[in-house]
Amino acid sequence: MQKVKLPISVDPVKAAQKGLQIESLLPKSLMKRFAESTISIQSDINTAFSFDIDQQKLRIFHGKVSVAVELSCQRCNEPMLYQCEAEFTYCPVHNEEQENNLPDVYEPIYYDQNGEVNLHQIVEDELILSLPQIAKHAIKDCNQSKLVVSFGEIEEEEAQRPNPFDALAQLKRK
Template sequence: MENRLPLTIDPIKAAQKRLDYIGEFLAKNASRLAESVDSVNSNIECALSFGIDQQRLCVIKIDAKVLLTLVCQRCQKPFEVCIHVKNKFSPVKSDAQAEDLPECYEPALLNEFGEIDILALVEDEIILSLPIAPVHDSQHCEVSEADMVFGEIPTEDDRPNPFAILASLKNKP
């Protein structure tokens, strides 16, 4: 049986109750993630933990996994990758509050109802962890390392000296 997680939650109340959630977000609801990859192959498995730290800050711990298909930038063939993200957040109402947070926490912006969009938060973390230029391991890629070299590298003797023009200016009266 699938255990669906809440899409939004009041983090302050959840932290006071020290709630923990384990479940998943449906892949069809992760539209921004789907736009960033070739395909989303699994639901987003997620564990959420709410608590209060020693500084009396509300803390949200997220641990999420999803199976995605990316397109290799060398051979243009799709390949599967499992993305696993972990992070700690603390809810804030403004940018000023975000600047005052300890470095170990990322800010999570509260909406007008004092809630956090958990799905958007998890989606953002996954999107941020995607590789800039996804590629297969070189042993699995159809493009060999020899094919990745383009052109000839001139030897040092063949390259003109970039300072030769300065020498000609020095010799002029």
């Protein structure tokens, strides 16, 4: 599929009727909030959106975003590379009643005053959610672990590390 510019907003009803699919490289310079959460963003952001009507006649869209970033390792304070990946399916809603009636597999998103949804904002929100709560090198790559004598300490720390996907799931449920 040819890469095109990702529109800031789309009308998801029209897009679903057309079965619109958009693949794009979103300039990283547009991701200011995300940039603040990282040391650096390594490249422009890979995004793919596809709009569809499901069997219940709900207008939905599916998306994927990915980019590599540099984060600061919380153990040794050195930079580390982290691959951000997120995949999501949204169903646009007009009100709380629609939101409450959505099948669990969809995340609700509100239409704006023009009947559109903001794709750039979704990309940025999803990228921020994909960041680990506590960034750490793998033990073998971490400068700190080369200095630490007590292995017991490291293993304990690893065992307590929260699963980043649990954290993501919790954030999304809020």
